[in-house]
Amino acid sequence: AQSVTQLGSHVSVSEGALVLLRCNYSSSVPPYLFWYVQYPNQGLQLLLKYTSAATLVKGINGFEAEFKKSETSFHLTKPSAHMSDAAEYFCAVDQNTGFQKLVFGTGTRLLVSP
Amino acid sequence: DAGVIQSPRHEVTEMGQEVTLRCKPISGHNSLFWYRQTMMRGLELLIYFNNNVPIDDSGMPEDRFSAKMPNASFSTLKIQPSEPRDSAVYFCASIGGRSYNEQFFGPGTRLTVL
Numbered sequence: 001a002q003s004v005t006q007l008g009s010h011v012s013v014s015e016g017a018l019v020l021l022r023c024n025y026s027s028s029v030p031p032y033l034f035w036y037v038q039y040p041n042q043g044l045q046l047l048l049k050y051t052s053a054a055t056l057v058k059g060i061n062g063f064e065a066e067f068k069k070s071e072t073s074f075h076l077t078k079p080s081a082h083m084s085d086a087a088e089y090f091c092a093v094d095q096n097t098g099f100q101k102l103v104f105g106t107g108t109r110l111l112v113s114p
Numbered sequence: 115d116a117g118v119i120q121s122p123r124h125e126v127t128e129m130g131q132e133v134t135l136r137c138k139p140i141s142g143h144n145s146l147f148w149y150r151q152t153m154m155r156g157l158e159l160l161i162y163f164n165n166n167v168p169i170d171d172s173g174m175p176e177d178r179f180s181a182k183m184p185n186a187s188f189s190t191l192k193i194q195p196s197e198p199r200d201s202a203v204y205f206c207a208s209i210g211g212r213s214y215n216e217q218f219f220g221p222g223t224r225l226t227v228l
Contacts, residue, residue, distance in 0.1 A: 032215065043118070043205055043219030044157075051215060090157065099145060099164060100209055100217060104157040 002027040002093040004074075006105035014113050019063075019078040021108045023091030026072065032094035033074045034102065035065055039087045047089070050074060061085070086112045118220035120206050126226045132194040135223045138187055139208030147217060148181055148191050149205040157205075163189065196227045 007022040025031055032051050036044040048059025055067040065076045076089060088107045095101040119138040127133055139146050148160040161171040163183045171181070178197070183189040193200055203224050207217040 041221070043207070043221050044217075045219070046216045049215060094215075097170070099162060099169060100215060101159060101162065101170065102217070106156050 001103075002029075002031060002095050003103055004033075004091045004093045004105040006089075006091050006108050008108055009106065010109045010111060012111040012113065013081045015083055016080050019076070019081045019085065019110065021076040021089050021091075021110065023065075023074045023076065023105060024072050025074060025091075025093050027093060027096075029096055032096075033065075033067065034092040034094075035059065035063070035074075035076050036090045036092060036104075037061075037087050038090065038107075044090060047076070081110075081112050083112050083114065086110055118206055118208055118218050120204075120220035120223050122223060123221060124224050124226075126228065127196055128228050129197055130195045131227075132192065133196045133200075133225060133227075135191040135204050135206075135225070137189045137191070137206030137220060139189070139206070140210075140218055141187065143208035143210030143218070144186065145209045146183060146189050147207040147209075148189070149207065150202045151205060151222070152202045160191070160204075193225075196225075198227045201225055201227050 003026045005024045034049045035047040038044045048057045050057050050067045058064045063078045088109045090107045091105040092102040121136045146163045151157045160173045161181045166183045181191045203222045205222045206220045209217050
């Protein structure tokens with residue numbers, strides 16, 4: 001079964017610094033991969049998705065992620081962190097069941113300091 | 115569009131009581147998911163409906179949990195009897211139309227069972 005692993009439950013950066021949130025996947029078939037963001041007391045919101053088209057995927061709020069098959073990774077990056085980026089980020093993989101059955105990682109809380 | 119609507123936003127109840135959580139998906143979406151989020155287990159899929167029919171309920175923890183979708187615009191998740199370990203945030207998400215691979219999440223219901 002497909003799964004994802006997020007390294008680091010917390011990541012702290014300074015405002016303006018590079019954001020790098022790590023996600024590695026395990027899949028026996030070409031995966032569909034997603035990054036979601038959750039702000040406090042809210043539901044999850046899709047940031048970006050990889051569906052076997054371009055390996056570099058651009059999302060909302062300046063985030064992007066690169067699918068690297070050789071490394072089984074789908075890390076999320078943003079060149080310059082903003083205070084408003086502080087949230088929890090979830091990587092997810094589609095289980096390829098024919099409907100969008102997602103398995104989520106354990107999440108990474110991004111802390112942004114001034 | 116108002117997005118996915120969930121009610122109530124907060125529910126506090128005593129052990130043994132029946133709890134009913136409600137969800138209104140985005141109009142035109144034909145698939146609906148119920149998730150549970152806890153610190154210990156993260157985000158778990160409980161059940162998935164397609165065109166109002168339950169397709170995958172393998173994530174429903176036990177017989178105390180039941181879900182229905184009587185029509186395309188309404189779904190319920192019921193816990194009877196409730197137990198303290200059911201305390202969690204329950205999310206509803208819907209998908210469909212042109213957003214066929216993006217799940218739209220509701221704001222969640224925070225359930226506390228005393």
